[in-house]
Amino acid sequence: MKTQPLSGVKVLDLSRVLAGPLCSMMLGDLGASVIKVERPGVGDDTRGWGPPFAEDGQSAYFRSANRNKLSLAASFTDPDDRRLLLDLIATADIVVENFLPGSLRRNGIDATLLLAAHPQLIWCTISGFGADSMRPGYDFVVQAESGWMAIAGEPDGDPMRAGVAMVDVTTGKDAAIGILAVLAARARTGAAGLPVSERRVQVALQSSAVAALVNVAQNALVSGQEAGRWGNAHANLVPYQLFRAADRPLVLAVGNDAQWVAAMRAIGLPALAADAALATNAGRLAQRDRVVASLSEQLATQPAAYWMERLDRAGVPCGLVRTVQEAVAGRLAEADCRVTTAARFGLPPLLDGTVRLGPPDCGEHTVTIREKGWAAFENHG
Numbered sequence: 001m002k003t004q005p006l007s008g009v010k011v012l013d014l015s016r017v018l019a020g021p022l023c024s025m026m027l028g029d030l031g032a033s034v035i036k037v038e039r040p041g042v043g044d045d046t047r048g049w050g051p052p053f054a055e056d057g058q059s060a061y062f063r064s065a066n067r068n069k070l071s072l073a074a075s076f077t078d079p080d081d082r083r084l085l086l087d088l089i090a091t092a093d094i095v096v097e098n099f100l101p102g103s104l105r106r107n108g109i110d111a112t113l114l115l116a117a118h119p120q121l122i123w124c125t126i127s128g129f130g131a132d133s134m135r136p137g138y139d140f141v142v143q144a145e146s147g148w149m150a151i152a153g154e155p156d157g158d159p160m161r162a163g164v165a166m167v168d169v170t171t172g173k174d175a176a177i178g179i180l181a182v183l184a185a186r187a188r189t190g191a192a193g194l195p196v197s198e199r200r201v202q203v204a205l206q207s208s209a210v211a212a213l214v215n216v217a218q219n220a221l222v223s224g225q226e227a228g229r230w231g232n233a234h235a236n237l238v239p240y241q242l243f244r245a246a247d248r249p250l251v252l253a254v255g256n257d258a259q260w261v262a263a264m265r266a267i268g269l270p271a272l273a274a275d276a277a278l279a280t281n282a283g284r285l286a287q288r289d290r291v292v293a294s295l296s297e298q299l300a301t302q303p304a305a306y307w308m309e310r311l312d313r314a315g316v317p318c319g320l321v322r323t324v325q326e327a328v329a330g331r332l333a334e335a336d337c338r339v340t341t342a343a344r345f346g347l348p349p350l351l352d353g354t355v356r357l358g359p360p361d362c363g364e365h366t367v368t369i370r371e372k373g374w375a376a377f378e379n380h381g
Helices: 019-029 080-091 111-117 139-145 166-189 204-210 216-221 257-267 270-275 281-286 288-299 304-313 324-335 337-346 366-379
Strands: 010-013 035-039 068-072 094-097 122-125 200-204 240-244 249-253 318-320
Touching: 010 019, 010 080, 019 094, 019 122, 019 166, 035 288, 035 366, 068 366, 080 111, 080 366, 094 166, 111 122, 122 166, 139 166, 139 204, 166 200, 166 204, 200 204, 240 288, 249 288, 249 304, 257 270, 257 281, 257 288, 257 304, 281 288, 304 318, 324 337
Parallel strands: 010 035, 010 094, 035 068, 094 122, 122 200
Antiparallel strands: 240 249, 249 318
């Protein structure tokens, strides 16, 4: 097996649920040695988030974010377990945690003191609403408070959350990026070259979520007006939305004026392509209802595959509305991965990562880690 970019990097994962475990799994996919610390007898909250459960009892949710890790069952309140954790931290490169402020410190695990004592250490804290907030961070709540739900859903319907816990996913990726940035700085300056403050990575679900509003936030800042809900349409582009073909939905995403002309010719609406009032996006935006009505009527006359072939040939961005099973099958085929393998180990990793270990049972490696510490990885990938 090839050497991965983070081979030899040691990560102690004290987090649970999704953002933190996803972050540490990404580091593990890139070669890091990750020890996941879990509550004895209980484990990560997501172990019980099902059905579905696999034949061995693991929840599908837990499997989605916990491969490439060893599991250590340990209690912060047990003196022997705490000593073990402090020993692991002393030689770790990274700690990832998502506890409320003061929780770890009250149990003898003080990030500031540990960072001062161990100059190689990087400490990542993932919070819900900032480092000083005592509010627990749950994706659904943050989607509501960060503006996401206000812009999702049909214009005349209720605000709607995203179907995936995308705030957790975005925050987990932000955490991984922050950690990698400090690792790069540490490599440049040497293990003792970074002060404590520069080895603290602080990410919050709310901050990541608001930052992810990108152009929607900028629209509101520039216009001074509140963002609205557009359903499957786009606030700034027309046509850029879902349409129903004769058999199934598809999406059309016209991003510039040349694509507009190509799309109208491919769809068989040359009069719209030649209409000077619709030659620019601003013009099409002003006549959104007319454009959408014409396209809806025309696209409903043929199956989606018919339109996809014509639009693809014309170089117009478009896509079928696929089911999750269809989308997953496409990804597995692309990665040459079997369904049974993905069901056990999760979707194939990105960024040329590798899968070395399956999601562990709770405390599966406790004995080995107690005996060998980080050397437990010598016999486990």
